[in-house]
Amino acid sequence: MAVGDAPLPAFFAIDGIxxxxxxxxxxxxxxADVTVFEIAEGSTCAGVFTRNAFCAAPVHIAKANLAATAPRYWLVNTGNANAGTGQAGFEAAQACIDALAEKTGVAADTILPFSTGVIGEPLPSAKIVASLDDALKGLGESRWADAGSAIMTTDTRPKGAIREISIAGKTVRICGLSKGAGMIKPNMATMLSYVGTDAGVSSELLQSMLNEANRLSFNRITIDGDTSTNDSAVIVATGRSGVDVDALTAEEQLQFQTVLTDIYTELAQLIVRDAEGANKFVAVEVSGAASESEAEMVAYTVAESPLVKTALYASDPNWGRILAAVGRAGVESLAVENVSIRINGVLIAEQGGRAASYTEEAGVEALTPADLLINIDLERGSDKATVWTSDLSHEYVTINAEYRT
Amino acid sequence: MAVGDAPLPAFFAIDGIxxxxxxxxxxxxxxADVTVFEIAEGSTCAGVFTRNAFCAAPVHIAKANLAATAPRYWLVNTGNANAGTGQAGFEAAQACIDALAEKTGVAADTILPFSTGVIGEPLPSAKIVASLDDALKGLGESRWADAGSAIMTTDTRPKGAIREISIAGKTVRICGLSKGAGMIKPNMATMLSYVGTDAGVSSELLQSMLNEANRLSFNRITIDGDTSTNDSAVIVATGRSGVDVDALTAEEQLQFQTVLTDIYTELAQLIVRDAEGANKFVAVEVSGAASESEAEMVAYTVAESPLVKTALYASDPNWGRILAAVGRAGVESLAVENVSIRINGVLIAEQGGRAASYTEEAGVEALTPADLLINIDLERGSDKATVWTSDLSHEYVTINAEYRT
Incomplete structure (x- = not known):
């Protein structure tokens, strides 16, 4: 189950990866379940990682190595998250990167490990180590699509996005991959994302640009409110395009940031479109809020309400459930008589109740498309936020009840 | 679908109701979908109500009337929540209690209205008014069981509990009813509860005792994290037993409070056992917390995790999902290596990973019963809290996707 078609783009090579x-x-x-990204010397990396207290061994190691070195390899496995595995998990992750270091002649701490899959099972590091020769033998610049498939777990399809822009008279390319189809929620999700660009960016600026892009993309999607122990999004900038982002004008830097946010948003939305059991892709936009955090809070409460999500699954214009979710979102002194709700442009609720102009037929019609935009206007300020989510279906339960068996 | 059997108790009459x-x-x-409780003069009432900002018209009226008067009637309808209905909703609720006031000769503001059912549809007050003669004609002291059925919506069975205790040499009786099977979450749920006792309690003390009982019962259950616009729990004390709780010793008062908390806990748990699509009744007990609120926070995060709930539905000992939920609960500086998790007494996780003694067979066996106790020991303090919840099943989705159609 997935919403609509989302074929992979025609990836181009990123010089240096x-x-x-x-x-x-x-x-x-x-x-394939093991992926190696080889990064040319002189490149810079940045990353954002799960905030779950039970973060997996590879996340600890990747964060430490990223902080200490200029990474030369990313090593990803699926099928096992190496999370909740204690000291043995650290040793298993280290064994994988030690083996890759030995085979490639780089220092082990220049390798960032990533694992995704079932939690709490011992990582079969020997199997991963044994596969490394194969992975290294096949290294090539045009294998983004292969990697997109190799990093999948319960994903029904690979996820990728590309951008090509002209900055300061030169062409800059960005390729990106993401994976994830459940346990999705900000800070972050069971999601992995790998982005490469041939722009040159200092690691400090790259980190700050990634943070901003991530805030408005991966941190704005929710499928089931759960966050994973393994979420990681990393980006590498090789500089081979000859564009030095640090040296650009503020306007050109903003242009690059906008494209970066844009590709991350596409990668994040692709995860929601492939959400476990999803039949609907739902944007919950809250406007007229007193602050952005207030708008986010309301958007998340609606986006995560099982009652709202089952109604969306049934294409049932049960706007009362949306109102009820807004009402429990914790907005201080909410004037319910000012709240209005639109679905795909149809005004369904106003003044705290059903809109006078609303008809059941219009409501049903508004809910028919697979892509839904729910706009909630609080009319108490000028801030807004959008969160993307999916419906809650029988297939969701089936997938998550049967994942391990 | 409901967990186990839960036949109604042998209700006794409560003198004065x-x-x-x-x-x-x-x-x-x-x-039957309309219930009238007639309360003898001289009785006291207390109530707790939803904190949802979109609270329904009858909730507003019930709260105001309870604050201003000594209630003489409770009037309940199911099939329509009269929520999200704007000014017309207030008028419809008022029309119902005005009619009952006229038929019974009491002031309209001594009547508390309650509605439950679909949100946002106009309340057919004329139908309710037309039924009042029937309801009044049938008034009797032994009709608690009938009321238990008449207040149901998606409930699969009526819910009631009784207590009979000896205090200060006299017999005190308590009868209680509850309804609710979804949209359940503290503060509070789509739940209604009506309790009557022949103890005599001042309205101030009754309110404080109800608050305490409610905190540890209805505010400790969660089915889907949603809260309703209509939740109300009211209690009446008629004093006909001759026991004056205000005049009791502190120890005797505590005895009464304990019984009250106990009957409310039973009424709350009956709702979880009848949760929409429930196959499991799950107690999530968090101990070793630095504070009660920290314990509650962790218990709720686990109890509301869709991934945990689908695993419980599948009787899948996917303890990694429980660990992951604990990890994202927001506990400051959580030492994951101290956390241990038991399911029905079987140690499944310790030191942030799978327990050394754990076997898959033991885990599967622990998850087989319909009643599950998940104990999570944070080992960082001495506070604890228990939250009751259910699993997340295909039936849940079916019920909530088809509720209106």
């Missing part, structure tokens, strides 16, 4: 994949048989043996 | 029901055909015509 090579990708290889292999089938290590971590959990299944039908497709 | 008479109950009548009628079929007004608010939404369906198969069974």
């Amino acid at each position: 090579r990708i290889g994949t292999a089938n290590a048989g971590v959990k299944q043996t039908e497709r | 008479r109950i009548g029901t009628a079929n007004a055909g608010v939404k369906q015509t198969e069974r």
Whole structure:
């Protein structure tokens, strides 16, 4: 189940990044489950990681190595999250990157490990180590699409986005991948994202640009309110385009930031469109809020309400459930008589009740498309925020009840 | 779908309270949907109500009338929540209590109205008014069981509890009813509760005792994290037993409070056992917390995690999802290596990972019963809290996707 079609884009090569994949048989043996990103010397990296207190061993190691070095490899496995695995988990992750370091001649702390899959099972590091020769043998610049498939878990399809822009008279390219289809919620999700660009950016500026892009993309999606122990989004800037973002004008830097936010938003939305059991792609836009955080709070409360989500699944214009969710979002002194709600442009609620102009037929029609925009206007300020989510379906329960068995 | 059997108890009469029901055909015509509780003069009442900003018209009126008068009647309808109905909703609720006041000779503001059912549809007050003669004709002291059925919406069975205790050498009786099977979450749920006792309690003391009982019962259950616009729990004390609780010793008062908390806990748990689509009744007990609110926060995060709830539905000992939920609960400086998790006594996780003694077989066996106790020990203090919840099943989605159609 997934909303609409979302074919992979025609990835281009990013000069300075090579990708290889292999089938290590971590959990299944039908497709590649190990991915190696090789990063040219002189590149810069930045990353954002889960805030879950039970963050997985590879996340600890990736954060430490990113802080200490200029990374030369990203090593990703699916099928096993290496989370909740204690000291043995650290040793298993280290064994994988030690082996890759030995085979490639780089220092082990220049390798960032990533794992995704089932929590709490010992990572079969020997299988991953044994697959590395295969992955390295296949390294190539044009393998973004292969990597998109190799990083999937319960995803029904690979997810990628590309951008090509002209800045300061030169062409800058960005390729991005994401994976994730559940346990999705800001700060962040069971999601991984790998982005590469041939722009040159200092690691400090790259980190700050990634933070901003992430805030408005991966941190604005929610599928089931759960956050994972493994979420990581990393970006590498190789500088091979000859564009030095740090040296650009403020306006040109903003242009680059906008494109970055844009590609991250696309990668984030692709996850929601492939949400476990999703039939609807839902944007919840709260406007007229007294602050952006207030708008976010209301948007999340609506986007995570099981009653709202089951109604959306049924294409049922049960706007009362939306109102009830707004009402419990914790907005101080909310004047309910000012709140209005639109779905795909149809005014369904105003003045704290059903809109005078509303008809059941119009409501049903508004809910028919797979893409829904719910706008909630609080009319108490000028701030707004949008959160993207999916419906809650029988398939969601099936997928999550049967994941391990 | 409901967990186990829960037959109604053998209600006794509460001297000073008479109950009548009628079929007004608010939404369906198969069974009674209007209930009248007649309260003898000299009784005291207390109530707790939803904190949802979109609280329904009858809630506003009930709160105001309770604050201003000594209530003589409670009037309940199911099939329509009279919520999100604007000014017309107030007028419809008032029309119902005005009619009852005229028929019974009491002042309209001594009547507390309650409505439950679909949100946002106009309340058919004329139908309710037309049913009042029937309800009044049938008034009797032994009709608690009838009322238990007449207040149901998506409930699969009526819910009631009784207590009989000896205090200060006299017998005190308590009868209680509750309804609710979804949209359940503290502060509070789509739940209604009506309790009567023949103890005598001043309205101030009754309110404070109800608050305490409610805090540990209805405010400790969660099914889907949603709160309703209509939740109300009211209690009446008729004093006909001759026991004056205000005049009791501190120890005797505590005895009465304990019984009250106990009957409310039973009424709350009955709602969870009848949760929409529930196959499991789950107590999430968090101990070793630095504060009660910290324990509550962790218990709720686990109890409301869709991933945990779908795993419980599948009887899947996916303890990693429980760990992940604990990890995102927002506990400051959580030492994950101290956290241990038991399910029905089986140690499944310790030191932030799978317990050394754990076997998959033991985990599956622990999850087999319909009644589950998940204990999470944070080992950072001495406070604890228990929250009761249910699993998340296909039936939940079916019920909530089809509720209106």
